[in-house]
Every structure is written in C-alpha cells, then in structure tokens.
Amino acid sequence: MNSSRLGRLFSVTVLFSLLIAACGPSASSSGGKHLDVIATWSGDEQKSFLAMVKPWEDRTGNKIDFESSRDVNALLTTRIQGGNPPDLAGLPGPGQMAQFAKQGKLVALESAVDMSAMNSQYGQNWVKLGTVNGKLVGIFIKASIKGLIYYDPKNITSTGVDFSTPPKTWDELMTDVNTIRQKSGQTPWCIGVENGAASGWPATDWVKDFFLRQAGPTKYETWGAAQEPWNSPEMKTAWQTFGSVVNNPNLTYGGKNYVLSTSFMTAFDPMFQSPPKCYLHHQASFITSFFQHDFPNLQPQTDFNFFGFPDINSQYSGAQVVAGDLFGMFKDSPQARDFIKYLTTPDAQKIWVKRGGAISPNKQVTLDNYPDSQSKQAAKLLLAASPPEFDAGDLQDNALQTAFFQGIVQYIGNPSQLDAILNHLEQLRTSGA
Amino acid sequence: MSLDWIPYLIGAVVGVPAALILYIIGADWLIRRLPDRLQPRLRPWVWVVPALILVAALLIYPMIATAWISLLSKDGTRFVGLANFGSVLTDNSVLIAIRNNIYWLVFYTGLVLVFGLILAVLADRVPYEGPVKSLIFMPMAISFVAAGVIWRFMFSYQPPGQPQTGTLNAIWTSVFQQSPVAWLIDHRVNNFALIFAAVWVWTGFAMVITSAALKGIPPELLEAARVDGATELQVFFRVTVPLLAPTLTVIGTTLVIFALKAFDLVYVMTGGFYDTDVMARRMYGEMFNNQNFGTSAAIAMLLLLAVVPVLIFNLRRFQFQEAIR
Numbered sequence: 100m101n102s103s104r105l106g107r108l109f110s111v112t113v114l115f116s117l118l119i120a121a122c123g124p125s126a127s128s129s130g131g132k133h134l135d136v137i138a139t140w141s142g143d144e145q146k147s148f149l150a151m152v153k154p155w156e157d158r159t160g161n162k163i164d165f166e167s168s169r170d171v172n173a174l175l176t177t178r179i180q181g182g183n184p185p186d187l188a189g190l191p192g193p194g195q196m197a198q199f200a201k202q203g204k205l206v207a208l209e210s211a212v213d214m215s216a217m218n219s220q221y222g223q224n225w226v227k228l229g230t231v232n233g234k235l236v237g238i239f240i241k242a243s244i245k246g247l248i249y250y251d252p253k254n255i256t257s258t259g260v261d262f263s264t265p266p267k268t269w270d271e272l273m274t275d276v277n278t279i280r281q282k283s284g285q286t287p288w289c290i291g292v293e294n295g296a297a298s299g300w301p302a303t304d305w306v307k308d309f310f311l312r313q314a315g316p317t318k319y320e321t322w323g324a325a326q327e328p329w330n331s332p333e334m335k336t337a338w339q340t341f342g343s344v345v346n347n348p349n350l351t352y353g354g355k356n357y358v359l360s361t362s363f364m365t366a367f368d369p370m371f372q373s374p375p376k377c378y379l380h381h382q383a384s385f386i387t388s389f390f391q392h393d394f395p396n397l398q399p400q401t402d403f404n405f406f407g408f409p410d411i412n413s414q415y416s417g418a419q420v421v422a423g424d425l426f427g428m429f430k431d432s433p434q435a436r437d438f439i440k441y442l443t444t445p446d447a448q449k450i451w452v453k454r455g456g457a458i459s460p461n462k463q464v465t466l467d468n469y470p471d472s473q474s475k476q477a478a479k480l481l482l483a484a485s486p487p488e489f490d491a492g493d494l495q496d497n498a499l500q501t502a503f504f505q506g507i508v509q510y511i512g513n514p515s516q517l518d519a520i521l522n523h524l525e526q527l528r529t530s531g532a
Numbered sequence: 533m534s535l536d537w538i539p540y541l542i543g544a545v546v547g548v549p550a551a552l553i554l555y556i557i558g559a560d561w562l563i564r565r566l567p568d569r570l571q572p573r574l575r576p577w578v579w580v581v582p583a584l585i586l587v588a589a590l591l592i593y594p595m596i597a598t599a600w601i602s603l604l605s606k607d608g609t610r611f612v613g614l615a616n617f618g619s620v621l622t623d624n625s626v627l628i629a630i631r632n633n634i635y636w637l638v639f640y641t642g643l644v645l646v647f648g649l650i651l652a653v654l655a656d657r658v659p660y661e662g663p664v665k666s667l668i669f670m671p672m673a674i675s676f677v678a679a680g681v682i683w684r685f686m687f688s689y690q691p692p693g694q695p696q697t698g699t700l701n702a703i704w705t706s707v708f709q710q711s712p713v714a715w716l717i718d719h720r721v722n723n724f725a726l727i728f729a730a731v732w733v734w735t736g737f738a739m740v741i742t743s744a745a746l747k748g749i750p751p752e753l754l755e756a757a758r759v760d761g762a763t764e765l766q767v768f769f770r771v772t773v774p775l776l777a778p779t780l781t782v783i784g785t786t787l788v789i790f791a792l793k794a795f796d797l798v799y800v801m802t803g804g805f806y807d808t809d810v811m812a813r814r815m816y817g818e819m820f821n822n823q824n825f826g827t828s829a830a831i832a833m834l835l836l837l838a839v840v841p842v843l844i845f846n847l848r849r850f851q852f853q854e855a856i857r
Contacts, residue, residue: 173816298805353694356689357690
C-alpha cells in the first residue's frame with residue numbers, strides 16, 4: 100500500500116472523529132432536559148406515578164424518562180458502579196438508602212426542597228427516616244399501612260362472625276377464626292409469600308406485627324436499628340405466633356406448599372372465589388389495587404373491607420407498622436432539584452392519592468382527597484397510629500433483610516429449624532454485615 | 533428518546549475497524565524498514581497484539597481485579613486477607629449452593645450427554661430423522677429465562693382437590709392418581725426439577741453434534757462388527773461409543789462449564805430459595821443485592837478454581853490433537 104492511499108485513509112478517520120465530536124453533545128440540547136428515573140412501580144402504580152409527573156412536565160417543559168424494574172437494587176448498584184447513575188430513583192428502603200448515602204452517592208436535599216414546608220407538612224418521623232448522618236437524602240412520596248386484615252363482608256356474615264366491630268385483641272380474632280373454620284369447614288387464612296428474589300416478605304410482615312404488639316415499640320425500634328438480638332425470646336415468640344397460623348393446615352389454605360409457591364399478588368384469590376376457600380387475608384393497604392386487578396368487579400366496603408391488626412399486649416395498644424416509598428437524587432441538576440421539590444408538595448401527592456392505592460405522608464393532603472371510605476379509613480389509621488413504627492425489615496441493610504426473607508421461607512418450610520435460623524440472623528447482625 | 537448515541541455507534545462501527553487497519557498498515561510499514569532477519573520474528577507479534585490487548589483488558593485484568601477484591605472488606609476499603617473465603621466456606625447456605633452445583637455438574641452433564649447420544653442414535657435409524665431432530669433442537673432457540681418462565685407454569689402447584697393448572701401436576705394427579713407435588717419447593721425434588729428444565733433446553737445441542745459425529749463413522753466399520761457376530765448393543769458400546777468419545781468429551785466439557793455457571797434458570801424459577809441456590813446466583817446476590825463485593829469476588833474466585841481443571845483438561849486434549857495431526 101502506498102503512502103498516498105494511507106494518507107486518504109487517515110484523513111477519513113480524522114473526519115469521522117471530528118463528526119463524532121461535533122454531533123455528540125449538541126444533539127440533546129433541543130427542548131427541556133430529560134431526567135432518568137428508575138423505580139419498582141409497574142402497571143397501575145407506574146401509571147399513577149406518571150400521572151403525578153405530568154403536571155410538572157407540562158409546567159417546566161422537561162421530560163421524565165421512566166424505567167421500571169422489579170430488581171431496582173441490582174439495577175442501581177450496576178449503574179452507580181458503572182458511573183452512570185439515574186438522575187433520580189425510587190429507593191428500595193431506608194436501609195438501602197443509608198448504604199447509598201454512606202457511599203456518598205446520594206445528593207443532600209435540604210437546599211432542594213422547602214425544608215420549613217417539609218417540617219410542618221410531614222410527620223416528624225417521615226423526615227427523620229429520610230435523614231442519614233444529619234443530611235436529608237430521601238423523601239417519602241407515598242406511604243402504606245402494613246398488617247391490615249382484609250375480608251369479604253358477605254362471606255364473613257354467612258359464617259355468623261360480625262366484623263362491624265372488629266376484634267380488639269388477637270385472642271378475640273382467633274376465637275372468630277375458629278368460628279369461621281367450624282361454620283364453613285374451610286381454612287380461614289389465605290397466605291402467599293412468593294415474590295421472586297424478595298420471596299418471604301409478606302411473612303416477615305406478620306412477624307413485625309406480632310413483635311411490635313408483643314414486645315412493644317421500644318424493642319421494635321431497637322430491632323429496626325439492628326440493635327436487638329435476633330435470637331431473643333421475644334423474637335422467637337413472634338416467629339412462633341406466626342408459625343401457629345401458617346404451619347397449621349387447619350388455619351391456612353393449601354398448607355405450606357401453597358404458601359410458599361403462591362405469589363402475594365394472587366394469594367388472596369381463593370377468598371373471592373365462590374364458594375370461598377378462605378376468609379381472611381393479612382396484607383398492607385396497597386393490596387386493594389391487586390384485588391381489583393384480579394377481580395375488576397369488586398367494590399370496596401361491599402366486597403372487601405379491612406380492620407387493623409388487633410392488639411396483643413394492651414399496654415402497646417395503637418402501635419402500627421407503616422411503610423413508604425422513598426425517592427432520592429443521584430445526579431444534581433436544577434431540574435432534578437425542582438422535580439424532587441415538586442414531589443414533596445401536597446398538590447403532587449394528591450394526584451396519586453386520588454387514583455387510589457396510596458396514602459400521602461403529607462398532612463396537607465386532606466381526607467377528602469381519598470377516593471373511597473376505605474382508603475380514608477386507612478389514611479386515618481396512618482394519622483392516628485401511636486406511634487407509627489416504620490417497617491423494621493426495610494430499615495435493615497440489604498444483606499440482613501434478604502436473610503430475613505430467606506429465613507422465614509425456610510421457617511415456613513421447616514419450623515423445627517427456628518433456632519438455627521434465628522442464630523444465623525443474629526450472627527449476620529453481629530458480624531457487622 | 534434521545535438519539536445522542538447514534539454518532540457513537542457510527543464511530544464504533546467505522547472507527548474501530550479503521551483504527552485496526554491503520555495499525556496493521558502502519559506497523560507493517562515500520563517492520564519493512566527493519567533488517568530482513570528481524571521481520572519474520574516480529575510480524576506475528578504485530579498481528580497478535582490487538583487480540584492480546586483485548587484478552588488482557590477483558591479477561592486478565594478483571595480476573596486480577598476480582599482476586600484483589602476478594603481480599604478486601606465488604607465496602608472494599610480494608611484488606612482482610614482470606615477472611616471472605618473463610619466466611620463463605622463456613623456459611624451453610626453457600627455449602628448448599630456448592631452441593632447443588634455438584635448436582636448440576638453430575639446430573640445436568642450426564643443426562644444431556646446420555647439423552648443426546650440416545651436420541652442421535654435412534655434418530656439415525658428412522659426415515660423422519662429431520663423433523664424429529666428439529667423438534668428436539670427447538671428449545672435451544674429459547675433463552676434460559678424464557679424456558680424458566682415456561683417451566684414455572686409446568687411445575688405450578690395447587691393444593692390437593694383443586695384443579696391443577698401446572699401440566700406436570702395435572703398429569704401426576706389425574707393419570708397417576710397421586711397427590712400434587714410442589715416441584716419447585718419440595719426439597720426432595722426441586723433441584724432435579726430445575727436441572728430437568730435445563731436438560732430439556734440443552735439435549736438438542738448434544739444430539740445435533742453427536743448426530744453429526746455419528747454420520748462420520750464409516751458404515752463399513754459397523755458392518756464389519758456385525759459380520760463378526762456382534763449384537764447391536766455390542767456394536768453400540770464397543771464401536772460407536774468409542775469412536776464418538778472425542779465428540780462426547782467436547783460436549784461434556786462445554787456442559788461442565790455450563791453447569792458451574794448455572795444462573796438464569798435458578799434466578800427465574802426459584803430465586804435461589806428452598807435450598808436451590810447455586811454459586812453463580814449467590815455471587816450475583818452478594819454483589820447486587822447485598823453490595824458485598826468482597827464476598828461476591830471470593831465466590832467468583834472459587835468458581836474460577838472449579839473451572840481451572842476443566843480448562844487444563846481442554847488444553848491438554850487440544851495439544852494432544854495437535855500432536856497427532
């Protein structure tokens with residue numbers, strides 16, 4: 100090959116690289132800024148979030164590029180490690196948020212949001228939960244009440260049990276449960292814990308409800324802060340109380356194989372079949388949108404209703420497990436700041452509340468925004484909770500939370516291993532996981 | 533959707549080959565200016581260097597980096613020596629994952645090889661060989677994730693007395709009149725259920741390659757054996773199988789490596805729950821769920837160690853074949 104052809108080849112290459120350099124940065128500058136947002140919400144929840152985003156997009160001319168993933172944690176880890184985090188993301192939970200914050204990946208939000216409005220409109224706990232080492236790094240855009248017990252009023256009435264005044268204590272509830280079983284000849288509870296990599300979490304909600312009401316809010320908070328031994332007698336009792344329900348084939352539909360192999364998204368199906376195969380379902384307030392997904396004709400109040408988890412020790416009456424969806428900022432920009440500020444406002448949160456399936460942690464979203472009497476009732480429970488205790492599992496770091504999920508799945512499969520499971524969790528906690 | 537990436541794509545498609553061509557022409561131009569006796573010694577290196585750089589960047593560097601990370605603490609800031617290996621090898625759930633990988637190694641490899649061989653030999657003897665082989669090969673076109681979703685439906689479980697929506701339990705309860713089995717949850721069967729789904733996907737691969745090798749066996753050999761009074765079984769075990777041995781070894785080593793890095797099916801079908809975890813899934817979990825990079829890297833190193841014997845075996849065999857050529 101002679102040198103003139105070489106020269107031509109060279110100039111072509113140079114030309115191309117110039118072209119690339121010229122096209123690269125200029126292409127994105129048309130119109131508003133695009134913000135990458137990742138969160139777990141899909142289906143109806145995704146639609147509600149996008150509805151919430153819409154007025155902001157219209158007002159600012161910016162655009163939210165939303166990406167849904169059921170494995171948000173893995174996606175975030177990959178993108179953060181790869182130096183390509185999204186602008187904003189729905190965070191898996193306060194525990195995981197703290198981990199990202201300690202790695203310096205989350206942007207402090209004090210200067211982005213209106214702190215005085217936040218402090219007056221949000222309950223103090225919600226702001227505290229989004230704070231790591233004195234910096235606000237996560238804001239709650241919706242909340243849910245955990246541990247509600249759902250039932251179909253028509254079917255319950257046919258067994259002679261009356262839930263118009265809900266059972267006050269766990270013992271009263273268990274009396275009703277036995278009545279249901281005798282009258283109907285069916286198993287009273289429907290439980291399903293399958294959820295891919297997070298399988299087991301619906302069962303951990305039971306344990307949290309028992310632990311909070313048996314051992315009390317103080318111990319519960321110690322547990323949430325990872326200071327409570329997993330192999331304490333109180334913890335063991337909470338697991339065993341759950342075991343007395345889930346491992347009793349007379350009380351739980353389908354036995355352990357159904358519980359383990361059924362997704363939490365369909366576990367309640369037998370409750371709405373005719374004739375019903377079970378009568379009670381324990382789940383957080385968001386589950387109603389799943390009811391109506393599987394059975395579009397169901398109406399709140401007439402076809403399904405709920406009461407709060409009953410007290411066990413009257414001393415701790417009123418304590419309630421709550422959870423919420425956190426939002427954080429990974430890439431600082433004026434637009435992202437403006438967006439996150441918008442998300443904290445009552446105007447934004449009303450949108451999701453009105454569409455159903457969400458309770459707003461912002462007190463200025465008044466009860467008349469809730470679409471039906473049932474969601475009003477759930478919102479009232481959230482406001483009245485004394486104290487509202489955040490999901491102790493979500494507060495743990497991810498390794499411990501995953502181990503909690505795996506532990507309870509193992510326990511349902513083989514209750515005799517309880518001591519070994521709890522000791523393993525304790526070992527993980529103390530090894531400073 | 534932003535289109536920023538298009539110039540980069542063009543740059544990669546055009547720029548990379550252009551740079552390679554420039555490199556080769558330029559380097560050759562330089563070599564031709566060297567003394568004659570040096571030229572043949574240097575030229576092969578010039579050609580090999582781009583590949584070496586790629587291998588170094590994509591294989592050797594990550595390997596060394598992983599080895600280093602496996603000696604660091606969870607957040608990668610402190611040197612902890614072999615502590616990660618210690619905690620991994622004493623963790624009961626990791627030991628279960630290792631046990632499961634051994635199940636995969638033995639049963640997945642074994643069953644795919646045996647089924648592949650039997651199907652290849654049988655298909656060879658029927659006139660409708662083509663369609664049969666196509667059907668059996670078809671699952672290869674499906675990704676493991678899709679296969680996992682399909683088999684989750686096949687294995688699905690409903691309580692006794694309920695209509696069984698899973699194909700397997702439907703047959704099991706109606707034809708065999710047994711109570712339904714939770715295939716993916718019952719500890720006695722779940723690992724084998726997963727392995728079976730993997731066997732379903734890969735049998736076609738083993739069959740097609742074995743079948744090709746089978747066609748390469750001269751019919752006179754088999755004929756001669758039969759004339760000498762050998763039964764069909766004897767012909768199969770004494771003539772066919774030994775002649776297929778090199779092919780079966782190649783497939784076998786491929787499958788062994790696959791068994792060691794089994795991930796997708798387990799992730800999709802059980803998420804590693806119910807004692808079905810495998811090393812690769814565990815590695816992923818430690819890395820992406822727990823952000824425990826040290827432990828994750830330690831598991832990666834263990835997997836690497838497990839693959840090394842297979843690699844050495846493969847290299848030996850390769851050298852041996854080169855030698856007899």
